[in-house]
Amino acid sequence: MSILFENVTDLDLHETLLCGQCFRWKERPDGSFGGVVRGKAAVARMEGDCLILDGAEGSDRGMWHDYFDLGLDYGEVKRQLSAIHPILAEAARFAPGIRILRQEPFEALITFIISQNNNIKRIEGIVDRLCENFGEPIFGGGAGSSGGRFAFPTAERLAALSPDDLMPIRAGFRHRYLIDAAQKVADGTVDLESLRTLPYDEARAELMKITGVGVKVADCVLLYGLHRLDGFPLDVWMKRAMAVLFDGIEPSAFGQYAGIAQQYIFHYSRMHPELFG
DNA sequence: ACCCAGGAAATTC
């Protein structure tokens, strides 16, 4: 079974799925991508301006439309952002097919806790092992050969574990952070869904109740897991980029789509390390 | 051997 979207603009799967906002999609030899979203495995590919999800049994169009944020006009977003600063315009031109995915909040929380003081390659390996060890196996459909054959673990499952139970995923000092996050989500101490509408600073403060969540990780959870496009995560790359490429400019200057600007700049910077040598 | 990685907690000054 396949799901097809026609007339899709401003989407490049390679740019969107491998730009550091998510960690579970794997590129396949034929250029398609295998991944798992909301417990459904699928293979994604583009043919011209058509987005095709193969083997997505049991999942509906709406879920994928939502995930790829197809309801937002990124052409208009880029017009607005490009008018703000010429280097931002260049960064958007460099990877015009980046979209901000609407990932699951708990997955964003866990994966970006793992991301701290870590590199993207190793983050992907840890997340893979986390899902293989503690996620529900997925049967049938695109699951067979897509690489990711396990759902992302639930908060309830992880909350029942101890830090030492996570030894197989080899996330080191982050084990206790992951358990604390799972427990606070599972017992309602932190209500992730409520963060969609809370004022930004209050939403950030809620997330920072979790041990291992500081400002940067909280901003990533809000942007990638709750689609707070006004969020602007500042990691080591972004701090360098702001200092070197946008000296004197405050993130607030990027407006309501600051988070999208951040992704263009982050990816542009990572692909041009010589700018900061 | 040394340094860094989409940081944050623990310790020290």
Place this chain on the structure above:
DNA sequence: GAATTTCATGGG
């Protein structure tokens, strides 16, 4: 309170 050190793990 602000500045520095430590925290696992793996790759360059």
